[in-house]
Amino acid sequence: xxxxxxxxxxxxxxxxxxxxxxxxxxxxxxxxxxxxxxxxxxxxxxxxxxxxxxxxxxxxxxxxxxxxxxxxxxxxxxxxxxxxxxxxxxxxxxxxxxxxxxxxxxxxxxxxxxxxxxxxxxxxxxxxxxx
Amino acid sequence: xxxxxxxxxxxxxxxxxxxxxxxxxxxxxxxxxxxxxxxxxxxxxxxxxxxxxxxxxxxxxxxxxxxxxxxxxxxxxxxxxxxxxxxxxxxxxxxxxxxxxxxxxxxxxxxxxxxxxxxxxxxxxxxxxxxxxxxxxxxxxxxxxxxxxxxxxxxxxxxxxxxxxxxxxxxxxxxxxxxxxxxxxxxxxxxxxxxxxxxxxxxxxxxxxxxxxxxxxxxxxxxxxxxxxxxxxxxxxxxxxxxxxxxxxxxxxxxxxxxxxxxxxxxxxxxxxxxxxxxxxxxxxxxxxxxxxxxxxxxxxxxxxxxxxxxxxxxxxxxxxxxxxxxxxxxxxxxxxxxxx
Numbered sequence: 001x002x003x004x005x006x007x008x009x010x011x012x013x014x015x016x017x018x019x020x021x022x023x024x025x026x027x028x029x030x031x032x033x034x035x036x037x038x039x040x041x042x043x044x045x046x047x048x049x050x051x052x053x054x055x056x057x058x059x060x061x062x063x064x065x066x067x068x069x070x071x072x073x074x075x076x077x078x079x080x081x082x083x084x085x086x087x088x089x090x091x092x093x094x095x096x097x098x099x100x101x102x103x104x105x106x107x108x109x110x111x112x113x114x115x116x117x118x119x120x121x122x123x124x125x126x127x128x129x130x131x
Numbered sequence: 132x133x134x135x136x137x138x139x140x141x142x143x144x145x146x147x148x149x150x151x152x153x154x155x156x157x158x159x160x161x162x163x164x165x166x167x168x169x170x171x172x173x174x175x176x177x178x179x180x181x182x183x184x185x186x187x188x189x190x191x192x193x194x195x196x197x198x199x200x201x202x203x204x205x206x207x208x209x210x211x212x213x214x215x216x217x218x219x220x221x222x223x224x225x226x227x228x229x230x231x232x233x234x235x236x237x238x239x240x241x242x243x244x245x246x247x248x249x250x251x252x253x254x255x256x257x258x259x260x261x262x263x264x265x266x267x268x269x270x271x272x273x274x275x276x277x278x279x280x281x282x283x284x285x286x287x288x289x290x291x292x293x294x295x296x297x298x299x300x301x302x303x304x305x306x307x308x309x310x311x312x313x314x315x316x317x318x319x320x321x322x323x324x325x326x327x328x329x330x331x332x333x334x335x336x337x338x339x340x341x342x343x344x345x346x347x348x349x350x351x352x353x354x355x356x357x358x359x360x361x362x363x364x365x366x367x368x369x370x371x372x373x374x375x376x377x378x379x380x381x382x383x384x385x386x387x388x389x390x391x392x393x394x395x396x397x398x399x400x401x402x403x404x405x406x407x408x409x410x411x412x413x414x415x416x417x418x419x420x421x422x423x424x425x426x427x428x429x430x431x432x433x434x435x436x437x438x439x440x441x442x443x444x445x446x447x448x449x450x451x452x453x454x455x456x457x458x459x460x461x462x463x464x465x466x467x468x469x470x471x472x
Contacts, residue, residue: 006143006247007224007255013147014220018213018380021193025376029196038201040276041371050202051277059284062445066291069453073298076460077254080306083464084471091464098457114449116442 061113072101135238143246150223154386155185161430168434188379195375202275203372211273212373212380215266219387222259225252226394227314229415230404243314244415252313253305256395257298260350263388264290267352267359267369270381274372282368285441286359290350292448297346299456300339303463304332304399313395317403331402338459340400342452347392349448351385354433358441393425394418 040047079086079094086093108114159174159182166173174181199208229244249255264287271283308316322330333340349356360368370381397403401421404414439447 004247004249006139006245007221007249009140009143010147010224010246011217011221013143014217015213017147017151017220018216021376021380022209022213025193025195025197028193029375030194031196033196033198035201037196037198040200040202040274041278041366042276043366047276051275051280052272055280055284059288062288062292066295069295070291070298073295073302076299076302077305077311080302080460080464081309081311083306083467084309088468091468094464095461098461109450114446116445 058113058116065108065113068104069101072097135240135242138234138238138242142242142244146223146228146246147220150220150387150390153390154383155189157386157389157426157430158185158188158382160426161433164427164430165434168431192376192379197375197377198372200275200372204273204275207269207273208372209377211266211270212377212384213266214269215263215384216380216387218259218263218266219384219391222256222263222388222391223394224259225249225255225313226391226398227252227317227403228394228418230411232412235412245314248314249312251311253301253311253316253399256313256391257294260388260391261290261294263384266384267381270373271369274369276372278366278371279369282359282365282371285365286352286369289352289356289358289444289448292445293346293349293356293452296342296448296452296456297350299453299460300336300342300346301399303336303339303460306460306463306467307332307335313398317398317405320402321405329402329405329407331400331405333400336400336459336463338455339463340396342456342459343396343400346448346452347396348429348432349444351388351392353385353389353429355436355438356444357433357438358444361438389426389429390422393422393429396425397421 040051042048075097076094079090083090162184163173163181172181174184177183177187199205224246225248227243227245227248231241231243233239233241267286267290268283271279271281271286274280304316305311308319310316310319316332320330320332324330324334328334352359358368359365360370362368365371370378373381397418404411404418406414406417406420409416
């Protein structure tokens with residue numbers, strides 16, 4: 001089908017399918033809840049505290065650098081399409097763009113944002129000592 | 132409603148039906164292939180050679196009790212699997228799976244085999260597959276279980292990290308084809324070089340294809356990158372607290388995403404429905420065969436390669452895969468300019 005109507009129909013079919021399946025299981029399944037069944041799974045022990053607590057700042061850092069680099073990738077697409085018209089000047093411009101980004105990339109790498117495992121001694125030595 | 136509209140709606144319905152069947156078939160194929168790789172038969176009781184096992188699975192899951200943990204968010208908990216499945220279906224909407232056909236002269240104007248033909252198909256696939264992350268993250272957040280939350284967080288970090296390499300690798304193909312429409316990219320791969328090598332982009336972009344495949348495995352959360360549901364560490368990850376059909380929708384979304392990933396790889400790198408011997412009207416047979424081979428490799432890899440560590444996954448994606456994709460793109464651009472000038 002030409003145009004966007006097909007995409008909309010597909011989204012509608014997906015929502016409809018998932019809704020019908022969830023509705024059917026609500027109709028067909030038994031309902032016999034007990035406090036033990038409704039407790040969150042924690043390896044058989046009674047759950048301790050709330051799950052929504054603080055978590056590693058690494059995830060926020062990755063989300064932020066993802067935003068920067070994903071915008072860069074979004075810029076790449078129009079350039080990739082127009083490459084033959086832009087020619088070598090366009091190529092030089094995109095290489096300049098990448099060189100600027102490379103500075104940020106190296107900074108992020110040296111700061112240890114991309115290290116998830118055991119921290120290297122260089123990064124550890126730069127961290128402030130605990131009082 | 133005229134005949135043409137009816138046939139186009141029929142094509143959409145068929146695509147939708149095939150996607151549902153693809154997820155059922157993949158469940159069976161995975162268990163069978165796993166069985167044979169481990170020198171046993173896999174499911175064998177339901178129907179001949181266990182062929183009806185997926186049907187039995189879904190009936191069993193429909194009859195199970197829906198449980199929602201006490202502290203869970205009522206609406207988000209139900210919404211999360213629906214988002215996952217809807218995004219999975221919608222992502223296939225712009226992927227064409229066959230050449231134009233008139234159905235043996237039934238129609239005056241040929242119709243295109245595929246749900247929707249839009250001129251920014253590649254971007255739509257990106258946008259919609261990224262929406263799938265919301266389903267997983269919301270599932271982890273809404274469950275109010277520690278394992279679910281860790282699974283959801285891991286999934287979000289993993290999927291956004293590998294999306295960079297994935298998108299950059301595809302940009303090289305877009306550059307070669309000069310179009311964002313998946314159908315035009317496929318059509319630019321018709322014909323042969325030197326009389327026998329098909330003009331598929333996998334031969335021009337071998338590194339790009341490898342990067343795309345690795346990132347695609349990570350994007351669909353499959354082994355060896357299945358950290359969001361690493362069962363030895365996180366029980367079942369983001370779907371720990373799910374039961375009944377709401378649980379079943381997550382694996383279904385994962386299998387449909389695998390099918391989409393393979394279909395996009397076929398369209399962009401393996402020449403789509405172009406192939407020798409068959410007339411273009413039957414090109415969809417080639418398409419299905421290529422998608423099947425990629426899906427088999429998916430399952431094969433899962434039962435061959437052990438899972439990585441999470442820090443290895445992140446540093447591999449950011450420090451190796453992404454720079455490699457960027458260098459691949461720049462080299463491709465230089466070569467395109469050099470040979471075009």
